[in-house]
Structures are given as C-alpha cells and as structure tokens.
Amino acid sequence: xxxxxxxxxxxxxxxxxxxxxxxxxxxxxxxxxxxxxxxxxxxxxxxxxxxxxxxxxxxxxxxxxxxxxxxxxxxxxxxxxxxxxxxxxxxxxxxxxxxxxxx
Numbered sequence: 001x002x003x004x005x006x007x008x009x010x011x012x013x014x015x016x017x018x019x020x021x022x023x024x025x026x027x028x029x030x031x032x033x034x035x036x037x038x039x040x041x042x043x044x045x046x047x048x049x050x051x052x053x054x055x056x057x058x059x060x061x062x063x064x065x066x067x068x069x070x071x072x073x074x075x076x077x078x079x080x081x082x083x084x085x086x087x088x089x090x091x092x093x094x095x096x097x098x099x100x101x102x103x
Contacts, residue, residue: 002026002033 001015001023008015008027015037019025025037067075 002028004028004031008037 001018003011003015003025005027015025019037020039022039026033027035027037066072
C-alpha cells in the first residue's frame with residue numbers, strides 16, 4: 001500500500017491498523033517513497049533461559065544466606081557506598097585542573 005503524506009495524515013489510524021495486520025505501508029512525498037510504516041515486534045514478556053549458554057554454571061547455597069553484621073552495615077550505610085564517614089571516603093576529583101571558564 002502506497003500513500004501520499006496528505007492522505008496519511010487523514011487516515012493515520014487506518015494505516016496503523018493495516019500495518020499491525022502485517023501489510024506494508026509506504027508513505028510517499030510527491031509519489032517518491034520516503035518512509036515505511038510497519039508493526040513493532042512484540043517484546044519478550046518472559047525471562048530468557050540461559051542454561052544452554054552456561055550449562056556448568058550454578059549458584060552456591062551460601063549466596064542465599066543472610067549477610068553477617070559487618071557486610072550488612074557496609075551495604076546499608078547512610079551513603080550507600082560502604083564508607084561510614086566522609087573523611088575515609090576516597091576522593092575521585094581530578095587534582096591540579098582548573099575549572100573551565102565560560103565564554
């Protein structure tokens with residue numbers, strides 16, 4: 001199905017319905033094809049089974065055990081990064097560089 005832009009504006013809902021049924025819809029500008037309207041692929045709703053890719057991979061039972069007190073404190077601190085105070089946290093800012101001047 002080939003449609004000029006003016007007709008596509010007037011019949012957009014019909015063209016979308018046709019494309020969803022699998023019909024190819026070509027939109028033309030002065031009878032020159034410029035765009036194609038087609039249906040989107042359906043997104044996967046289930047998780048992928050990766051056992052074929054990693055047949056020997058398994059999760060150790062210790063993974064599901066609760067964390068001990070020190071590990072739990074590190075994960076649930078106020079900063080969220082495991083550092084209890086700001087002085088002990090490493091600095092990642094570049095040293096010796098001046099800020100850029102705005103023009």
